[in-house]
Amino acid sequence: MSTITNIRDASSEGDDSMEDGGSSIYERLRDDIIHGRVKANERLKVADLASRMGTSTNPVREALQQLRGEGFVIMTPNRGARVRPIDEEFVRDICEIEVLIEPALTRWFVGIVTKEDIEELESIQAEIEGLNFADEMKHSNLDLRFHKLMYDRHYNRHAVDLWMRHRHILWAISRRFPTSLSRQSNVLDEHRELLACIKAQDADGAARMIGRHVEGSGRHIIERMRLARLTAP
Amino acid sequence: MSTITNIRDASSEGDDSMEDGGSSIYERLRDDIIHGRVKANERLKVADLASRMGTSTNPVREALQQLRGEGFVIMTPNRGARVRPIDEEFVRDICEIEVLIEPALTRWFVGIVTKEDIEELESIQAEIEGLNFADEMKHSNLDLRFHKLMYDRHYNRHAVDLWMRHRHILWAISRRFPTSLSRQSNVLDEHRELLACIKAQDADGAARMIGRHVEGSGRHIIERMRLARLTAP
DNA sequence: GATTGACAAATAATGTACGATCTGGAAGCT
DNA sequence: AGCTTCCAGATCGTACATTATTTGTCAATC
Numbered sequence: 408m409s410t411i412t413n414i415r416d417a418s419s420e421g422d423d424s425m426e427d428g429g430s431s432i433y434e435r436l437r438d439d440i441i442h443g444r445v446k447a448n449e450r451l452k453v454a455d456l457a458s459r460m461g462t463s464t465n466p467v468r469e470a471l472q473q474l475r476g477e478g479f480v481i482m483t484p485n486r487g488a489r490v491r492p493i494d495e496e497f498v499r500d501i502c503e504i505e506v507l508i509e510p511a512l513t514r515w516f517v518g519i520v521t522k523e524d525i526e527e528l529e530s531i532q533a534e535i536e537g538l539n540f541a542d543e544m545k546h547s548n549l550d551l552r553f554h555k556l557m558y559d560r561h562y563n564r565h566a567v568d569l570w571m572r573h574r575h576i577l578w579a580i581s582r583r584f585p586t587s588l589s590r591q592s593n594v595l596d597e598h599r600e601l602l603a604c605i606k607a608q609d610a611d612g613a614a615r616m617i618g619r620h621v622e623g624s625g626r627h628i629i630e631r632m633r634l635a636r637l638t639a640p
Numbered sequence: 641m642s643t644i645t646n647i648r649d650a651s652s653e654g655d656d657s658m659e660d661g662g663s664s665i666y667e668r669l670r671d672d673i674i675h676g677r678v679k680a681n682e683r684l685k686v687a688d689l690a691s692r693m694g695t696s697t698n699p700v701r702e703a704l705q706q707l708r709g710e711g712f713v714i715m716t717p718n719r720g721a722r723v724r725p726i727d728e729e730f731v732r733d734i735c736e737i738e739v740l741i742e743p744a745l746t747r748w749f750v751g752i753v754t755k756e757d758i759e760e761l762e763s764i765q766a767e768i769e770g771l772n773f774a775d776e777m778k779h780s781n782l783d784l785r786f787h788k789l790m791y792d793r794h795y796n797r798h799a800v801d802l803w804m805r806h807r808h809i810l811w812a813i814s815r816r817f818p819t820s821l822s823r824q825s826n827v828l829d830e831h832r833e834l835l836a837c838i839k840a841q842d843a844d845g846a847a848r849m850i851g852r853h854v855e856g857s858g859r860h861i862i863e864r865m866r867l868a869r870l871t872a873p
Numbered sequence: 874g875a876t877t878g879a880c881a882a883a884t885a886a887t888g889t890a891c892g893a894t895c896t897g898g899a900a901g902c903t
Numbered sequence: 904a905g906c907t908t909c910c911a912g913a914t915c916g917t918a919c920a921t922t923a924t925t926t927g928t929c930a931a932t933c
Contacts, residue, residue, distance in 0.1 A: 452913070463889045465698070468915090469705040476709020478801065485895050485914060500798035507740040565733035568711065685885065696917045701887090718886060718923050 432460050433470040440479050440490050441579040447492030451480060477572070495629045495636075498580060501573045502625030508566055509558075509621050510614035513601075516557045517610040525606055527556060532598055540591050547578055553598070577628065584631040593623055665693050666703040673712050673723050674812040680725030684713060710805070728862045728869075731813060734806045735858030741799055742791075742854050743847035746834075749790045750843040758839055760789060765831055773824050780811055786831070810861065817864040826856055 430438075436456070439445050451471065457464045471488045474480045480488045491497075531553045540546055551574070558567050586594075597620040604613035669689070672678050684704065690697045704721045707713045713721040724730070768782045784807070791800050819827075830853040837846035 454913070464914095465701075465888060465890095468698075469702055469887095472702040472705040473709040476706040478709075478798075487914065496795075497798065500796045503744075503796055504741065504799055504802070507744055508737065511736075511740055562729075563733045563736055565711075565730065566737055569737070687885070697886095698916060702915095720886060 431470070432462065432466050433473055435460065436467075436470050436474060437479060438579065440474070441493055441576055442583065443493060445490050447494065448489050451488040451490060453487070493576075493580065495632050498577065498625060498629050498632065501576065502621060502628075505570065505573055505621045505625070506618050508570060510618045512558045512561055512563075512566060512570065513617040514610045514614045515561055517605055517608060517613050519560070520605055524556065525602075528553060528602060528605070531556070532602060535598065536595060540586060543582070543586070547582075550594075551578075577624070580632070581624075581628050584628070584635065587627065587631075590623070590627045594620075597623065664703070665695065665699050666706055668693065669700075669703050669707060670710075670712060671812065673707070674726055674809055675816065676726060678723050680727065681722050684721040684723060686720070726809075726813065728865050731810065731858060731862055731865065734809065735854060735861075738803065738806055738854045738858070739851050741803060742787075743851045745791045745794055745796075745799060745803065746850040747843045747847045748794055750838055750841060750846050752793070753838055757789065758835075761786060761835060761838070764789070765835060768831065769828060773819060776815070776819070780815075783827075784811075810857070813865070814857075814861050817861070817868065820860065820864075823856070823860045827853075830856065 436451075445451070453464045453467045453471070456467045460467060471480055471482065475482050475488065479491055481491055482488045531549055535546060535549045535553070538545055538549075554574075558570060561567050597616060601613055601616045601620065604610075604616055669684075678684070686697045686700045686704070689700045693700060704713055704715065708715050708721065711724060713723055715721045764782055764786045768779060768786070771778055771782075773779055787807075791803060794800050830849060834846055834849045834853065837843075837849055
């Protein structure tokens with residue numbers, strides 16, 4: 408229970424009031440939860456967190472309240488906050504929701520797509536194929552740009568926000584594990600097929616494709632999580 | 641811009657430290673936003689709210705953070721909080737999401753439904769038909785019980801939570817307006833047909849039915865909102 | 874004379890410190 | 904053993920200090 412956020416402080420050694428490099432308390436806590444640095448259902452004591460973060464208690468309390476609103480922590484009156492377990496169930500849950508939402512967003516995108524959009528998508532896709540998973544970080548950014556381009560102009564901002572939130576969570580989790588080779592080739596295939604459907608103005612096909620894509624990603628992450636849990640508990 | 645939460649203080653007159661009747665600051669603020677007592681994009685000043693609520697600023701700040709997590713207020717650093725507009729767009733957005741989620745939840749329910757469940761659903765439906773919209777409040781509760789029974793045992797807690805949140809918002813909004821007679825009869829019809837599909841183990845039919853039900857409710861609320869906005873701006 | 878720029882004062886958000894209140898568990902009593 | 908009492912620890916609320924933003928004024932320039 409010692410190192411939670413201090414894990415990444417290895418570089419800046421015994422430094423209390425570290426000038427936080429742009430990351431807010433909220434983000435730090437959120438990352439600690441998503442990355443599993445705090446155990447499931449573990450109690451989060453504001454005083455502890457405050458000293459660990461190098462601030463007073465008030466910012467921590469507000470961060471916790473925000474996290475409660477987003478469902479990452481569970482708070483009971485006069486009894487503090489506990490972390491919601493980010494386990495395979497959680498991933499499955501949000502993936503299932505995405506399987507419902509993303510096809511709808513995609514279907515709409517096919518209806519409004521322009522020649523320029525397709526060109527940009529293809530250029531992104533070319534970049535993705537170019538680096539071929541050499542840099543996971545870069546790949547993730549490109550992948551995000553790919554999907555963001557499709558969804559960003561959608562009128563349903565609420566749905567897009569939901570997608571973004573889920574996406575960030577999944578991305579943070581999947582960053583813990585490497586992507587298997589088979590999944591890598593599947594991702595490339597799925598993107599290619601998706602592009603083909605978009606170009607052909609086949610909304611149903613594109614929706615079906617994105618559904619498969621999301622489901623595949625989710626399944627892959629869950630398998631990796633299960634594996635990691637079994638090998639190194 | 642004077643009376644926001646004080647509207648309901650009319651009864652307890654000039655009483656500073658009113659023993660709040662179970663409603664937390666968070667709930668008060670949330671209701672004020674949903675019910676449109678605060679104008680869209682209006683700035684929420686913590687000091688104002690604190691004095692209005694009869695407390696100090698800290699509880700207000702935490703409530704605002706929670707609301708931010710849930711997307712009801714938008715906060716920018718060093719610039720405070722603004723209320724997210726709860727307009728027709730907002731309702732349309734969450735209804736569209738529900739149109740995607742609820743059919744999936746319903747489909748699963750049809751797969752695990754027992755004889756006892758159906759009996760209880762029918763008893764609730766009988767009660768609903770019995771009071772025939774005489775008491776909107778009671779009707780809402782029964783309607784909630786009806787759908788809750790279907791969704792509550794679903795394994796995807798995240799999706800069910802989302803549904804619950806959306807449901808509460810919609811309910812709070814629709815409470816502002818009376819339900820039209822035509823919509824009333826439609827609701828009854830839709831429930832009846834839904835029950836028939838469930839009894840017949842017709843998952844696709846039930847899903848289609850609930851989709852129509854949600855869409856109809858959403859459309860009705862939006863129309864009412866538009867009407868109210870046009871008649872009394 | 875009107876516009877724009879900088880500077881200063883007000884206003885409001887953010888952070889810190891401390892006291893009040895509640896919970897949980899351990900020690901003591903029947 | 905079971906119940907009560909009490910104390911340590913943590914949360915929650917209040918007050919205050921600090922910092923950032925906004926506003927208003929005045930002067931300099933076009």
